[in-house]
Amino acid sequence: MILVTGGAGYIGSHVTRELINQGYKVIVLDNLSTGHQSAVDGRAVFKLGDISDRQILDDLFNQYDIEAVMHFAANCLVGESVQNPLKYYDNNVGKTTRLIQSMIKHKVNRLIFSSTCAIYGEPEQDLITEQLPKNPINPYGRSKLMIETILNDTSNSDGLSYISLRYFNAAGAHFSSEIGEDHDPETHLIPNILRHLQGATEEIDVFGNDYDTPDGTCIRDYIHVQDLSKAHILALKYLLSQPKIGLQYNLGNGEGHSIKEVISECERITNKRAKVNYAPKRPGDPPILVASSSKIVNELGWVPDYTLTDIVRSAWKWHLKHPHGYESF
Numbered sequence: 001m002i003l004v005t006g007g008a009g010y011i012g013s014h015v016t017r018e019l020i021n022q023g024y025k026v027i028v029l030d031n032l033s034t035g036h037q038s039a040v041d042g043r044a045v046f047k048l049g050d051i052s053d054r055q056i057l058d059d060l061f062n063q064y065d066i067e068a069v070m071h072f073a074a075n076c077l078v079g080e081s082v083q084n085p086l087k088y089y090d091n092n093v094g095k096t097t098r099l100i101q102s103m104i105k106h107k108v109n110r111l112i113f114s115s116t117c118a119i120y121g122e123p124e125q126d127l128i129t130e131q132l133p134k135n136p137i138n139p140y141g142r143s144k145l146m147i148e149t150i151l152n153d154t155s156n157s158d159g160l161s162y163i164s165l166r167y168f169n170a171a172g173a174h175f176s177s178e179i180g181e182d183h184d185p186e187t188h189l190i191p192n193i194l195r196h197l198q199g200a201t202e203e204i205d206v207f208g209n210d211y212d213t214p215d216g217t218c219i220r221d222y223i224h225v226q227d228l229s230k231a232h233i234l235a236l237k238y239l240l241s242q243p244k245i246g247l248q249y250n251l252g253n254g255e256g257h258s259i260k261e262v263i264s265e266c267e268r269i270t271n272k273r274a275k276v277n278y279a280p281k282r283p284g285d286p287p288i289l290v291a292s293s294s295k296i297v298n299e300l301g302w303v304p305d306y307t308l309t310d311i312v313r314s315a316w317k318w319h320l321k322h323p324h325g326y327e328s329f
């Protein structure tokens with residue numbers, strides 16, 4: 001069995017579904033702080049609880065034969081982490097430490113960790129490779145880098161075998177339109193643009209238009225959530241086939257899109273016009289983050305299938321079908 005923490009969240013719910021489709025048995029552990037129980041595939045076992053609850057973890061590890069943990073549970077908003085860093089150090093770092101302690105206690109030594117490109121900070125190179133210096137510029141990125149350090153140390157001391165997947169900007173929805181992205185409040189760019197185009201908001205805020213980029217707005221590498229799911233399956237298979245590893249892989253499309261470009265693509269696909277409000281920069285935002293994913297392409301054979309167009313199309317279908325997200329489930 002695979003224990004998926006945060007499996008009621010956006011990315012975790014998509015990966016859970018893919019795991020089950022690939023024949024794995026899954027237990028989701030989630031405290032529903034930002035997730036939705038109705039996002040969890042009905043074929044998974046669902047346990048409501050916190051990753052720091054030692055009793056729950058003891059019970060789960062005793063009751064089920066857990067081969068590996070996929071650890072998605074975290075707080076993950078750059079802006080919020082600047083306002084409330086202790087929330088991030090507590091939930092992401094402190095509680096992950098307790099999860100790893102329980103794993104070691106129960107001799108479950110395989111982990112796939114949701115890391116982020118936010119650990120690189122403001123890299124000087126155009127395409128970010130795994131070896132670049134890690135100088136995160138916000139508490140969220142620092143919290144994830146701390147966990148990567150903890151994983152490395154625990155691998156040396158206790159034999160933990162792990163893969164850290166450093167995602168760039170996850171976006172899009174499952175092509176079935178049955179699950180998608182739904183946060184309250186929503187802070188991510190693509191859902192915010194689409195919700196605005198659906199009439200949910202008066203305008204779309206663009207945070208900063210004088211960055212040192214060709215059109216002055218921030219550039220990100222958007223990766224379809226189903227491409228992420230595929231990478232998790234490949235990573236899991238590799239992890240289960242090896243006695244002990246400690247690896248880090250970037251996951252992005254290798255193509256950057258500015259905020260203005262993303263708005264244009266959303267307008268094109270929805271055939272609607274956005275009302276843009278240029279707002280102040282959001283603290284903690286690096287100007288450009290674009291991945292080189294050649295390491296995972298070469299080593300695990302992962303290739304992304306979907307472009308920004310596919311991302312926006314699938315997200316738009318999800319928004320049209322579920323204008324109030326999971327509320328109406």
Ligand SMILES: NC(=O)c1ccc[n+]([C@@H]2O[C@H](COP(=O)([O-])OP(=O)(O)OC[C@H]3O[C@@H](n4cnc5c(N)ncnc54)[C@H](O)[C@@H]3O)[C@@H](O)[C@H]2O)c1
Nearest residue numbers: 006008009010011031032033034035050051073074076170
């Ligand atoms: N969304 C992105 O673009 C992105 C990019 C890079 C990395 N990540 C990482 O991917 C992971 C998933 O992100 P997401 O976008 O799906 O976020 P999300 O907020 O949708 O999902 C997180 C899930 O974890 C649960 N959770 C949080 N703290 C918990 C705790 N202490 N105990 C139990 N459950 C808890 C939440 O209820 C939620 O269901 C995170 O670790 C995030 O840092 C996300």
Ligand SMILES: O=c1ccn([C@@H]2O[C@H](COP(=O)(O)OP(=O)(O)O[C@H]3O[C@H](CO)[C@@H](O)[C@H](O)[C@H]3O)[C@@H](O)[C@H]2O)c(=O)[nH]1
Nearest residue numbers: 076077078116118168169187188189192205206207218282
């Ligand atoms: O309404 C909005 C929302 C966002 N942005 C901007 O759009 C860009 C992308 O922002 P967002 O969609 O919030 O993603 P990020 O802040 O890049 O962070 C996401 O992507 C990171 C990887 O880059 C992950 O680590 C984080 O968990 C995830 O929240 C940033 O420049 C934002 O300032 C706007 O201008 N208006």
